[in-house]
Amino acid sequence: MSHIKTELSDGILSIRFARADKKNAITQAMYGDLARAVVAGQDDPGVRVIVFGAEGDSFSAGNDIGDFASIAMSGTRPTDMAVFDFLKSLAYLDKPAVAAVRGRAVGIGLTLLLHCDLVVVAEDALLSTPFVNLALAPEAASTLLLPMAVGHQRAFELFALGEPIDGRTAHAWGLANRCVASAEVDAEARRLAGLLARRAPGSLAGTKRLMRDAERLWALMQAEGEVFGAQMLSPEAREAFTAFFEKRAPNFG
Template structure:
């Protein structure tokens, strides 16, 4: 485990808390591993009937640390090796057997949004803002979100989030079916915990079967693998090099000059 993901089990609920607020909870390799391990282990622990994911600070997560992406694009061998090993959080989400509840405070970016599509209940603070700016960075969707997001909100809305980078506020997230409810920030954790407790109080076998019947785990895993191939190729592309340079230099990217 890492100090950037706190772990606590009580009342049948495993709580995983993102704890890197000084970096807006941007996810490192160690954090992905800790989250993935927690979700995987919950599936084999009879004392855990629900997983709750939440975050410290004023932001759920800024998504993947862009420095890691830039390092891959620049040919850093260690960064490339880590990418080849795959993302342990995404793999765990694909095979998750235990219900997952999310409490989303403030902004969620990239994987901070796509992971919600694998959660069974999602609560957002009233100031929440969800963005999936993959194409802005010359990348493609991940976490099987090219499958799950259009299924959830429709093609046109999903395309606007992926390609135009449209931000989705708390009300829209609820109206579109990404989240169950928007609540005041100071009530968010209590509301999400109450939902997790309610899930944990239900008959676990019936809950687990219901979750399994509601999702196609094989198709999700296959789509993750397909996305991963495209993501890896784009990460090393001239388009991505221009996107990362523009971000670093605080300017608009010029993809027209990319060969």
């Protein structure tokens, strides 16, 4: 059973996280499905816009820690994981992408938004990037894109402290285009996607390519992956993962 659902209607490809019982935590199998869905959307001339959304009360809790830890302990390099297929698909996506965010958006749940062109966030959503809390490093070219969006100091605070910001703050900081009541998020994202779907597709794609350097983003994603991989095998990360599963604060000495 896939935990990624897709639906194409009126030129809008909806890609939804469908693992609500786990707060839409993402496994490597889900990353593979996400990558295939984005690539298919990029290649299909009938797709004008991609909308990322989620079932349940959270956008995504980020990586499934159990799934991720088991793969990490196997010695698999991050750049060989399915997540990197998904990241590459985002780097080279030149069709408009919209995100509809309710509840928690953790780790990749936030960094995915940096690859979306329009973001609708619930007022009470909680967004965070707790990579350092897990003794890891940021991904998805977020070390470039997040400071560009919110400034160095705010980006460093999000990365280094890992504390969540609410939807109103995310909107004020420039991470979202619209901030609405939770019940209105999907409808507003769909409305914006509909407006984009009626624009000239070649013009939109050309505009997006001019605004984003896909090669640079992909190169940075790979560089981040090397740092991420080194940290993943470090004593710090082992302590962080152990503390997570033991439900205690990590001790980094």
